[in-house]
């Protein structure tokens with residue numbers, strides 16, 4: 001199990017790389033994180049929802065993802081409130097207080113253990129990931145994702161620290177010192193991550209950590225800016241472009257407070273023709289060539305935000321000027337006439353007008369739609385793929401379909417404005433080329449194969465870790 005001295009120390013990327021290394025060495029690894037908190041989710045082949053990080057790790061392990069890999073997913077949907085997904089299905093909303101302090105953790109832990117046991121019969125080894133810091137003393141006795149899980153799985157535990165943040169000695173030493181004796185025994189190694197500069201300069205630091213903790217340091221991993229692995233959660237958003245640029249096609253993604261599935265735009269962001277940025281600036285929205293309203297975990301609250309920030313006005317103006325305006329999932333719902341939430345699944349507000357660009361009305365239902373799909377786009381024969389995750393059901397006063405899924409119309413298009421429920425739509429070159437083709441930008445003619453690009457980066461990551469980590473030790477300490 002790979003755990004951290006805190007969040008964002010690089011756990012999920014290291015697990016991704018370890019999955020790829022183990023696969024290359026002939027093992028049959030599978031990732032597992034008991035509980036994830038993220039608004040970037042994915043849908044399994046059997047139509048169930050899990051965190052995207054585990055889907056990415058499964059891809060690195062070259063297997064299909066299943067809900068066993070992430071049995072509990074928390075999706076923040078309001079102030080101190082999350083939708084709780086168990087085994088891929090929502091079981092209701094909970095406040096942070098009742099989730100973390102209530103009594104349901106017992107039940108969730110037994111469900112988590114079931115998922116792990118099932119995964120463990122199919123794959124070997126299961127590579128577990130912890131969450132946040134392992135030393136949250138006030139939450140420890142209700143823990144279902146860190147050392148209690150490691151104890152149950154009898155896992156060898158590796159503690160990851162982020163040296164880029166500073167305080168690495170105190171955080172490693174402190175994290176271990178605060179564990180009880182049984183927990184301490186599980187810690188088999190320390191990994192110092194995100195090192196910038198000459199590693200040999202840290203030789204002494206490494207020895208000091210080993211003396212202090214009596215635990216071996218298995219590697220000091222250099223910061224790798226040139227390896228692309230999808231970000232785990234909205235922390236990743238902080239590192240994204242926020243400003244308009246020149247010389248490329250400027251795509252503005254509206255930075256909604258409850259933005260979900262921003263991974264939808266990773267492929268577009270990598271396109272050499274494009275400068276994609278996340279913004280709340282009216283001026284930059286005005287200058288952008290294309291505006292995208294992304295998915296949202298709380299469509300009504302985010303629609304209110306568009307109005308109060310006057311971004312709604314800017315989007316309407318852009319539309320009147322025939323600029324491309326695209327809505328994905330929650331963003332698609334906002335393009336319509338109205339959004340209603342009669343069962344209060346997301347909000348206390350019953351109904352709110354949308355931007356009114358598309359003649360559609362959305363009602364948030366109590367059943368969630370989660371499915372992978374194959375579709376054709378704008379009458380093009382080529383079969384594309386994506387996935388749907390939404391509570392909303394949208395009815396059209398008159399539908400001008402954008403896509404067809406198994407001969408059924410989906411989404412809406414009218415000239416330069418279109419909307420769809422399909423996430424991952426821009427991972428398909430057909431759609432990207434269509435979006436960009438009217439802009440005059442020089443571009444090398446070879447096609448950008450996103451899948452091949454991701455594969456190349458999993459291998460790069462595996463190589464990078466193998467060069468800097470004592471993998472032999474990790475393999476010798478496998479406990480399955």
Ligand SMILES: NC(=O)CC[C@H](N)C(=O)O
Nearest residue numbers: 295296329330390391392
């Ligand atoms: N992923 C999304 O954008 C979901 C949109 C909206 N919150 C719904 O559930 O219908």
